[in-house]
Amino acid sequence: MESADLGYSPSAEASSKSSLRPRSPAADDKERHIHIRFLVSNTAAGSIIGKGGATISEFQSRSGARIQLSRNHEFFPGTSDRIIMISGGFNEIIKAMELILEKLLNEDEDHHDVDTRTKVRIIVPNTSCGAIIGKGGSTIKAFIEESQADIKISPQDNTYPGFSDRLVTITGSLEEQMRAIFLIMTKLLEDSHYPQSMNSPFPYGGANLSGFPAASVGYVVPSVPYNSGNYATNGGGKNSSNKGASGRSPASVNDSQGTSVTFGVADEHIGAVVGRGGRNIMEITQISGAKVKISDRGDFMSGTCDRKVTITGSPEAVRTAEALILQRVSANADREEIEHVRMEKTAP
Incomplete structure (x- = not known):
């Protein structure tokens, strides 16, 4: 035609x-x-x-x-x-x-x-x-x-x-x-x-997205409620919806950078947030559109052993990234809790 x-x-x-x-x-x-x-x-x-x-x-x-x-x-x-x-x-x-x-x-x-x-x-x-x-x-x-x-x-x-x-x-x-x-x-x-x-x-298999090695990405954004208040303290307790996350600093607004929030994640859960070869953090940044920065080892939130997680972007991007990170942390905390129970059951 x-x-x-x-x-x-x-x-x-x-x-x-x-x-x-x-x-x-x-x-x-x-x-x-x-x-x-x-x-x-x-x-x-x-x-x-x-x-x-x-x-x-x-x-x-x-x-x-x-x-x-x-x-x-x-x-x-x-x-x-x-x-x-x-x-x-x-x-x-x-x-x-x-x-x-x-x-x-x-x-x-x-x-x-x-x-x-x-x-x-x-x-x-x-x-x-x-x-x-x-x-x-x-x-x-x-x-x-x-x-x-x-x-x-x-x-x-x-x-x-x-x-x-x-x-x-x-x-x-x-x-x-x-x-x-x-x-x-x-x-x-x-x-x-x-x-x-x-x-x-999809020709991006070799691209170095978000500074991490490339991997197939994709994730349905979970329906995690956004809580504007402080998170539970480190460990969170069994009934905490934000296990392994510590207090969230108030959001700050910068005209050139957008909204920024910083909160703590227990060092033991950082691996779950980053993922193998950076896969998980790459997914989070790609899906949300926000930038996520995790402090170096030993650089903790004041008075805690929690690593600093800073998210920057539009309010919607920050909320999405935050929800995805908390879901990763919570899932890892649940997994560790199950493994702990299994170890107790198998102990002589």
Whole structure:
């Protein structure tokens, strides 16, 4: 199917900006194998897969594109969203995007979400963002005017060494989003820095996320109540919901760093928080979006033998990271308690 048939080719009204607008892909370019990646929630991913894979199979058959999802424990760094990758020719990708976004929009309407201006977040390498932005922002401004969608590019995130992807957020109706995607994909097709293919939707296996060795990550944020008061003292007692955590300092607010909280975790539980090779702490920082710093050995909270745990980020990110850490501590304390009972039972 030709892109013009989809109704997303640039409109005639923008002919005066033809120098800023990407040309419609030539026939040879349309046949080139390329890809696009974007984010979806776990719930949306399930909807796209469908029962027994029926929906994703149908979308692949109708579009001619290949549609892959990252595994349910593979999230885009700093989010709890999975990654969809669509591979194929230009028109095949446009058609598959339309099918997926239309499916998600219809499901929102079924849940009585009447807002037709939704968001889609596309993953673009930092090296290709310049082509979308253009000199002095000229290209992205033209794309916004052409599509009537709101297009924003996230700043480069230096939190994760070796990670160089950015998010292009497109907000608008389905028609507006598809016009914007058409324009962006046409520009990326012309960009020599944009990789034509990828082996996996989740290529971050070798990235040094959060300063720890890479590992497959993924975690459902637990429903742990957030307590703004002080935690129980070290050890917590059998009925404490925060075993192994000590007093939490009041949150401080810094305009440049966001909210910061510091509390103590018993030295014996730090291993459970960090995890093998830093796996657990990497999960926590990735899911919450907060930065977590643990004091060095011997650097304790005043008057205790608890290591200092400092969380910095937005209030929501801090709350999420705090809940995840406390869950790790509590689970480890419970495990040690069970092991202690077993040892008592087996003792002569």
